[in-house]
Amino acid sequence: MTRETPPAIEARIGDRGYPVHLDSGILASLGERWVAGATGEAVLLVHDANVTAIAMRAEESLAAAGIRVVSAPVPPGESSKSLAELERLARLAATAGLRRRDGVVAVGGGVIGDLAGFLAASYQRGVRLAHVPTTLLAMVDSAIGGKTGVDIPEGKNYVGAIWQPELVLIDTDVLDTLPARELASGFAEVVKYGLLDGPELFELVESWPALPGPRDRLRELILRCVTHKIDVVADDEHDHGRRASLNLGHTVAHGIEAALGYAGVTHGEAVAVGLMPMLRLSEELCGLDPSWRIRTGEVLARHGLPTRLEGVVAVDDVLAAAARDKKSDGRSLNMVLIDAPGSIRLGVDPPPRMLRDAVAEVLA
């Protein structure tokens, strides 16, 4: 049985739009979509060295469309998000003769998208970019919205750019080979979208079977998350207002990750833990019905995500790291809370003691 490919989602961000193609089995269409209407001849294919098989299929598709592909495998892990790695890739691109009308294709998860995206933003002051996310987290979150960057020892994503891609191509089939822990990590962001978007999406998320889940409904689930994010980013590309809502649970998550030296927990696991104190504060400060925290904890746990981290990290270390977070303005933590799923409060600065108690609850 064949069916028609659904039309692309149009992301209209800033002064231009670009398509987000989302379906199962569409990786082979990458080449024809990249060359449509464009004049470039070559791409640097930046990919996670762990997804070589997927990268090779992307390369074949681009080559079949007449593109000269320079393959650039990148070591897996956060440590590749460095200016040294950016320089290595820029030199590779220059040596291969890439010019301003050429581009970068990112095949991988969040690390690859952030690194390759910043390369595209800065190589010769900006070239074309395509995101081909291979993790659930990248599909629903990091490949959408144009945030790119690398880390410095003082902070994650401290050097980067907002750079929108020319296209995003999400082939849900690639999730079949994603390790279970990575799938679950991405699902933490999906749960976050349920809380941000409203009861209808939350209930779809809550009823989700074992990951990755049925292909036909998977497209719908990812589509709902992507649509939510595009809507927010279109409103606030440069992150001066509403875009901060996407940070729900992330201030504490970043604090946990930093306090642990970015080892031992995945980003999604930290987000799962980080959501819980925000829901408690939402109850205490915004009147959120306590049932939502219980239901959120249950759905996270059912997919193998932690809702607490006992005794591995000190609450003061987490709070100190959270205070250094980019989103903080030095006086307020600018946290995101909810009155109810879909009803968001931005820029909240909870009383320190209340915050400490809420964070301590999930760390002790």
Add this chain to the structure above:
Amino acid sequence: MTRETPPAIEARIGDRGYPVHLDSGILASLGERWVAGATGEAVLLVHDANVTAIAMRAEESLAAAGIRVVSAPVPPGESSKSLAELERLARLAATAGLRRRDGVVAVGGGVIGDLAGFLAASYQRGVRLAHVPTTLLAMVDSAIGGKTGVDIPEGKNYVGAIWQPELVLIDTDVLDTLPARELASGFAEVVKYGLLDGPELFELVESWPALPGPRDRLRELILRCVTHKIDVVADDEHDHGRRASLNLGHTVAHGIEAALGYAGVTHGEAVAVGLMPMLRLSEELCGLDPSWRIRTGEVLARHGLPTRLEGVVAVDDVLAAAARDKKSDGRSLNMVLIDAPGSIRLGVDPPPRMLRDAVAEVLA
């Protein structure tokens, strides 16, 4: 005798505008202009270690306006335009607690403006920027228009961004302490503006006395160049068309600089040499009256600028380096010629033999 400060020039580029303040003796107003209408508390003051006295006056002005200033001297010279130096400055900014509402102030010539500008473009994905150019070249050219970047061994400005400042402050008094060779180097760009803008500016340039020249007329000369550049960049911020005109003489200049390993000649000296073959080609291909080449050579020579470089670099090396220039698209050199001063031809690909002869004439 006091006189009123002339109103700032409004640079309207992209979707916003910013002021270019240009006058003698206005360095002390930097602080009040930086804080006008803004909320930041701190700046990283990136400055050439050779202009410490000027940087200290900038720092005093900012401090008097209530800004916390973190001073970041940078070693003089092109080698500071590196990703390693960018990382050092980003870490310094992070360690000093600079946040998204804070900013970067660049005090120096083209190297400092390019490096500090890219830092501002990329630190926490973009913060406020002020340019305080201290060389004639930076005043008339590099501080205007938003091009920023660093070098990699494969090419100059290969990693960077287009990032417009919040303000540009040009105090012509700082030219009093600029070495004569640096003044002349900047004047090569002034001569270029004369050729691009038209006979009226060319004649003002042609009649210019010894550098830096009388203060009252100096403001007018720089204003004419700045206005020309703002006009071009406002039309074509992202360098897809008319902005290429500013490259007059620069393809051969970059070829000379690259072939010499960026040593032995200043950028302006290379531009002076690079203008001459473009004028010869303009005669041969566009009917430019030969008197303009003679007059251009005379004004360059009168200010101590070379119009030829005998025997220090091979024509084939220069042409090979020019072919790798970012402006080249791999098939065409995309050169800029003129029919007459003020009448510009873009995207010219001269016959190779004709180009070689024209370049050979100034190198043998």
